[in-house]
Each structure stands twice: as C-alpha cells, then as structure tokens.
Amino acid sequence: xxxxxxxxxxxxxxxxxxxxxxxxxxxxxxxxxxxxxxxxxxxxxxxxxxxxxxxxxxxxxxxxxxxxxxxxxxxxxxxxxxxxxxxxxxxxxxxxxxxxxxxxxxxxxxxxxxxxxxxxxxxxxxxxxxxxxxxxxxxxxxxxxxxxxxxxxxxxxxxxxxxxxxxxxxxxxxxxxxxxxxxxxxxxxxxxxxxxxxxxxxxxxxxxxxxxxxxxxxxxxxxxxxxxxxxxxxxxxxxxxxxxxxxxx
Amino acid sequence: xxxxxxxxxxxxxxxxxxxxxxxxxxxxxxxxxxxxxxxxxxxxxxxxxxxxxxxxxxxxxxxxxxxxxxxxxxxxxxxxxxxxxxxxxxxxxxxxxxxxxxxxxxxxxxxxxxxxxxxxxxxxxxxxxxxxxxxxxxxxxxxxxxxxxxxxxxxxxxxxxxxxxxxxxxxxxxxxxxxxxxxxxxxxxxxxxxxxxxxxxxxxxxxxxxxxxxxxxxxxxxxxxxxxxxxxxxxxxxxxxxxxxxxxxxxxxxxxxxxxxxxxxxxxxxxxxxxxxxxxxxxxxxxxxxxxxxxxxxxxxxxxxxxxxxxxxxxxxxxxxxxxxxxxxxxxxxxxxxxxxxxxxxxxxxxx
Amino acid sequence: xxxxxxxxxxxxxxxxxxxxxxxxxxxxxxxxxxxxxxxxxxxxxxxxxxxxxxxxxxxxxxxxxxxxxxxxxxxxxxxxxxxxxxxxxxxxxxxxxxxxxxxxxxxxxxxxxxxxxxxxxxxxxxxxxxxxxxxxxxxxxxxxxxxxxxxxxxxxxxxxxxxxxxxxxxxxxxxxxxxxxxxxxxxxxx
Numbered sequence: 001x002x003x004x005x006x007x008x009x010x011x012x013x014x015x016x017x018x019x020x021x022x023x024x025x026x027x028x029x030x031x032x033x034x035x036x037x038x039x040x041x042x043x044x045x046x047x048x049x050x051x052x053x054x055x056x057x058x059x060x061x062x063x064x065x066x067x068x069x070x071x072x073x074x075x076x077x078x079x080x081x082x083x084x085x086x087x088x089x090x091x092x093x094x095x096x097x098x099x100x101x102x103x104x105x106x107x108x109x110x111x112x113x114x115x116x117x118x119x120x121x122x123x124x125x126x127x128x129x130x131x132x133x134x135x136x137x138x139x140x141x142x143x144x145x146x147x148x149x150x151x152x153x154x155x156x157x158x159x160x161x162x163x164x165x166x167x168x169x170x171x172x173x174x175x176x177x178x179x180x181x182x183x184x185x186x187x188x189x190x191x192x193x194x195x196x197x198x199x200x201x202x203x204x205x206x207x208x209x210x211x212x213x214x215x216x217x218x219x220x221x222x223x224x225x226x227x228x229x230x231x232x233x234x235x236x237x238x239x240x241x242x243x244x245x246x247x248x249x
Numbered sequence: 250x251x252x253x254x255x256x257x258x259x260x261x262x263x264x265x266x267x268x269x270x271x272x273x274x275x276x277x278x279x280x281x282x283x284x285x286x287x288x289x290x291x292x293x294x295x296x297x298x299x300x301x302x303x304x305x306x307x308x309x310x311x312x313x314x315x316x317x318x319x320x321x322x323x324x325x326x327x328x329x330x331x332x333x334x335x336x337x338x339x340x341x342x343x344x345x346x347x348x349x350x351x352x353x354x355x356x357x358x359x360x361x362x363x364x365x366x367x368x369x370x371x372x373x374x375x376x377x378x379x380x381x382x383x384x385x386x387x388x389x390x391x392x393x394x395x396x397x398x399x400x401x402x403x404x405x406x407x408x409x410x411x412x413x414x415x416x417x418x419x420x421x422x423x424x425x426x427x428x429x430x431x432x433x434x435x436x437x438x439x440x441x442x443x444x445x446x447x448x449x450x451x452x453x454x455x456x457x458x459x460x461x462x463x464x465x466x467x468x469x470x471x472x473x474x475x476x477x478x479x480x481x482x483x484x485x486x487x488x489x490x491x492x493x494x495x496x497x498x499x500x501x502x503x504x505x506x507x508x509x510x511x512x513x514x515x516x517x518x519x520x521x522x523x524x525x526x527x528x529x530x531x532x533x534x535x536x537x538x539x540x541x542x543x544x545x546x547x548x549x550x551x552x553x554x555x556x557x558x559x560x561x562x563x564x565x566x567x568x569x570x571x572x573x574x575x576x577x578x579x580x581x582x583x584x585x586x587x588x589x590x591x592x593x594x595x596x597x598x599x600x601x
Numbered sequence: 602x603x604x605x606x607x608x609x610x611x612x613x614x615x616x617x618x619x620x621x622x623x624x625x626x627x628x629x630x631x632x633x634x635x636x637x638x639x640x641x642x643x644x645x646x647x648x649x650x651x652x653x654x655x656x657x658x659x660x661x662x663x664x665x666x667x668x669x670x671x672x673x674x675x676x677x678x679x680x681x682x683x684x685x686x687x688x689x690x691x692x693x694x695x696x697x698x699x700x701x702x703x704x705x706x707x708x709x710x711x712x713x714x715x716x717x718x719x720x721x722x723x724x725x726x727x728x729x730x731x732x733x734x735x736x737x738x739x740x741x742x743x744x745x746x747x748x749x750x751x752x753x754x755x756x757x758x759x760x761x762x763x764x765x766x767x768x769x770x771x772x773x774x775x776x777x778x779x780x781x782x783x784x785x786x787x788x789x790x791x
Binding site for chain 3: 252254279280363419420423424425426427500503504505506507508510579580581582
C-alpha cells in the first residue's frame, strides 16, 4: 500500500477537491492509472476520453490531456483521436452506466474494429452521480432507488457481462480486476499496465473492468462495501484475464 | 483544372478532401451514401481516414474526437440520421470544436421519403440539439457552389471553432453538373486549443464546455452575434425594381432563378433573394427590397414552410409574406409566375 | 433548352446513357444537368434519369414534360409516353416495346436496339445504339462530342467495351436520318 499512497507527479493540485465521495473506489483506481502512466512514461502523450458520471471526476487535477465525451460515446471519440494521432496513447475512462447501457453500441464496435486503444471500465453496479439508480450491472435482488424491491430478473433481466461479451471478439486484451485488498489492487494494476502495453505494441483493443465500491449509494460503510465486492460481486463477476492476445493466458 | 461532370455528393466529398478533411465517419443513408462511398476510397489516398461508424451517433462522436486533434473532420447524413447527429453537434458547439456536417436532405418527418426535401431548415438553423447555439449553415444551389462552399465551410469552422452544416438535398446530391475544383489546401492541424498529449513543458488541457467560467453567457452571445454580423451571404437577382421578391435557397433557389428570368422576359417584375447562408440568415439582403417590393414569396420544398418563418421575422410585418411550399414535389416555375400574378392582382390572400 | 428523359429497367444502361449525353453536352460547352430517379430497389426495378441541355443556365434539374423520351422498355414507355411535349420525340426500343404509340402529336422513332446490340455481340450495348439514334436524328450535341463522351465512359470499364459501344453508337447514328434541331430555342420543334 505504501506505493499506492505516494503522491503522483501527475497530480497537478494534489490538495484540491477530487469530487468523489469518501470510500469511493475512484481514488485507488486513479492511483493505479497514475502509477502505470509514470512507469510506462506515457503521460506526455496520453489522451484520456471521459465518460459521463462520476468517471468524469477523474480528470480533476490529473495532469494529462482529456476530452469529456458525450454519455456512452467515449470509445467512438477515442477512435477518432487514435486514427488521426496513432502515436498517442488513447484511452477511455467509463463507468458501467456509461459503458454498459447507453454506450453499448460504441464499446462493442470499438472492440469489434479492434481499435488500438485502452478502455478502463469501472463497474460499481449502480448509477452513482444521479443518486443510485439501477444499472445494467446491478446484481440480482439488489435494492436501488429504481429497483426498490430488488432487481427482479423477470422484468429487469440479469446483470450484463460486457467484458465477457467483448472477449469473444478478436481483441488484444480483456481482464477484470478488483481493489478490495492490496493484493487485488496490485493484480489490477498489472492488468492496467498490460492493457496499455498492448496498445503501445499496436496489438489492438484492450480493456480492464474494475469492480469498485460505491458506499454512498450502496448505503454501506467503505469497509463493508469492499467486503461486499469480495463476498458477493466477485461470484457473479469473476476476476481474471479473459483475453491475453498473443501471449496466451 | 478543367470542368468535369460529377454527382453533387461526390463533388462535395472531393471538395472536402481538397479543403484538408482527413476524417470522415458515416453511416449509410440515402441520399447521402455516395459521399461515404467516395471518401472510403479517396481519403486513404491522401493519408486520411474513413470509418464506417456503427451508428449516426457514433459517427458524429468520432469526428468530435477527431476535431480535438486539430485535423479537419466531416460527417454526413440525411433525415432521421441527421436527427441522431444532433447530440454531437450540440456538444461540438459547446466544446467549440470545428467540423463540417452534411445533410443531404430528404423529405418528411419520421422515415420520410428519400426524395429531395428542404424541411431540415429549422433543425439545421435553430440549433437542432439542446442548448443555445447555432451551426453556420450553407445552402448551395448548384454543384459548383456546393464545392466552393465546402472549402469555405471548413475555413469558417476553424475560424469560429464551431460546427458548420452543409444543407444539401437529394436533388443536389444525386444530380450531375459540370464542376471545377479548387487546388488542394495546405492545412496544419496545430492549433493552440487542440489536445494531442500534453508533451513536455506545457500544462494539460481538457476539452469540455467552459460553463465554469462566469463569462460563458457573454462569450456565447458575442461569438454568435459576430458570426451573424459578419457571415451573411446571399445572392440578389433583379431585386432593385422587383414588385415581388422570391426568397428561396438550394434546389428551390435555382428553380426561382429560372422563374425570375422567365418572368423578366414576359415583363413581369420578379426578383429573388437567394440565401447562401441560412444561419446567419441574410437579413441585410432585405434592407432595400423591404421598402421597394410589394410582397415576398418564400419558395421551399417542405409541407408547412420553414424558412418562411425567418422571412416573416425579417420583413417584420412591413410587407405581406406569401408561401409556396411545394411539399414533396419540386417547385415549378409556372406555379411561381402564376402566384406572382395573383398576388399583384390582389387575388391571393396572405396566409399566416 | 432541351429536356430529355431516359427510361428503362435497371441494367439496361439508361443512367449511363444519360450521363454520356450530359457529358457530351458539357464538352459542347452547353449547360447541362443529369438527375437520376433514385429508389430503394437495387436490381430489376425501373430506372430513369432526366437530362437538360441548354445554352442558358439550367434552373430546375427536374424534367416533367420532356422534349425527348428514350424508352427502353414497355413500362417506361407506358409511364412517360403521355408526358412528352406535343411535337417532341420518342425513341422506342422496339425489341422490347411492341405496341404503337397512343400519341399522334409526337415523332416516334423505332429502333430494334436490344436485338441489334445482341447481334453486335452484347445486348447491353442497346443504350449506345439508342444514343446513336438520338444524336443521328436530332444533333443535340455534335456527334464527335457524343462519341468522345461515350468512349470515355466505357474506356473506364475496358477498351473492349469502349470498342463495342463505339460500333453500337455508329449503328444507331446510321439508323436515323440526320436532321438538325435547334436547342437555342425553348423547345425542340421539328
């Protein structure tokens, strides 16, 4: 954890407000991103494309170039950037409402075209910014403000597994990680690093889904939120690499 | 360069390439499709990129991303597809990103007809998407004018950092006419607002709307007021002594040019204001005729009349304004002449 | 101004015939427009295009009552025959159009175009025969300009196609007696 707690040189104003709630997973995920960028020395040529929702807060004080995309469209806009600037490192940062609901077409087709870009997909199973509505990733029977009796698979279907869906396409890399303990954080950081390396090697589309807590809208403490991911979420959304491209798993 | 016979859609596409366009992202829809077909082969020849997008929404979003790099970008559609582009056009306006969006207008609401129409006027000129903004809108009447305005559209998009719409229609897109192309433009993508990676020694940038700036409202008002004042373009034909002044753009504009010539041969004092910019609407063109003409007649291929609203606003009650909305058929010279006669004889009532 | 409709079914080269005619007009320094009727059908449907040739500026590209109709098949003949202006010309592909015209106020020129083209080696060259017949009869554009435009069009495909269509064009030209027509006037009147 000591590595995680250091202040990255990529934080232009480390003391400024982050916009995110206490216990939110974004702090850790932002650290992972900063670590990988520093290690690969790609921050000077990185362009991040932000989804709509809490993911948009990630750009605050984070010292790389960003585009705030329309809701769900980040993979399309990133495609436009990457085609014109193939030497830059282009990635999207999207939540599960953005990527797995309104932006389903854009993410599937960016992957289908095997765009040489990286996608960081933060899955907290809920619409956070708008106040905790059911997301396509909300678990069965989970209570949200729009599934007050719990998600009913008869009417709302089962949670969508976008990363598995994308894994059937000929892409370069896909993995799902979590951040509920230091070990998983280190593993996830490895996934993120590998995903960017795939892009740097020109291999194609890479994506890392990260299971993340939303204590505010889950109405749980930060610690119990992490425990919920470990005990409940992971059993529906298993962790690990799904596509590893040329290397093989 | 010698004249060549070319389809309007292909001519527009070639003009875009010559103006420096290096990214086109589009989705098949009649009668726009030749633009994307042409560019799918042509853009790679000049080091550009063509992407067949999974949807109209993705197409505009791709060029929005492309615009951030400083390269010139374009997308195009028609009818229902153009409706889907409105989200991205609103965002481009908010983010102050340049880009050209072509609407090869078909007729009607909903599915509409693939035949030519002019009923995307309101959608194109009044913003179309959410928020307060305008795209600069050009309405060419001939393929040569379409080619010339396409180059201008890219220049103006860059100059004002604003989306520009080329409002073509099914007739202009599908027809062939002799056309002469301009030379290739050298265009440099390096602009001070682009995002290309922060590099060494400069701070990072975020491309997003600047609503956090308390002067945002003022900035937007000043920007669009400047465009409205400086960018009006139109053609006036025989308006000096005209008793009846037609107002028409695009395909209707060229029909009206011919109607004016036919009328003049018969000694009838018909004139024409042919708006070339639809936004900003060329109000300056009306300064003289609004005093000297007896009435104005808007001619357009729509069911209800759309541009007629701007004509009424401009004339502002000073003279009667009539409408010949030919609907799904092209306007006819003979009908225009008959209407002018009826108005002069007092047989036609103004319908508001 | 001369207004022409070329009509047949998809695959007969009616759009190509119109393009060649408009191109020839451009080469002869005339103002010209070509406008196809476009539809959702891809193959086997009807196809037609409108061409205008004029020394003056061309306004509307639409043709409602043509001076000249080139009818390549029965449905096109049925559809456009009545629209032709009195005194106008109807060029009929008699290989596929068997009935006589219902009009008494138009000039009808019958050409066994599809059959002649088949004998020449390819029935698809019927469009060049029809074009040749048109130019031979009405001289809307100088024959050399028409031939140049025709050659350019088919040379893009192959020299063999160009050669065949040049021969087809000449065959059509010879079929109709040359007769001057003035396109300076508003209408073609024989």
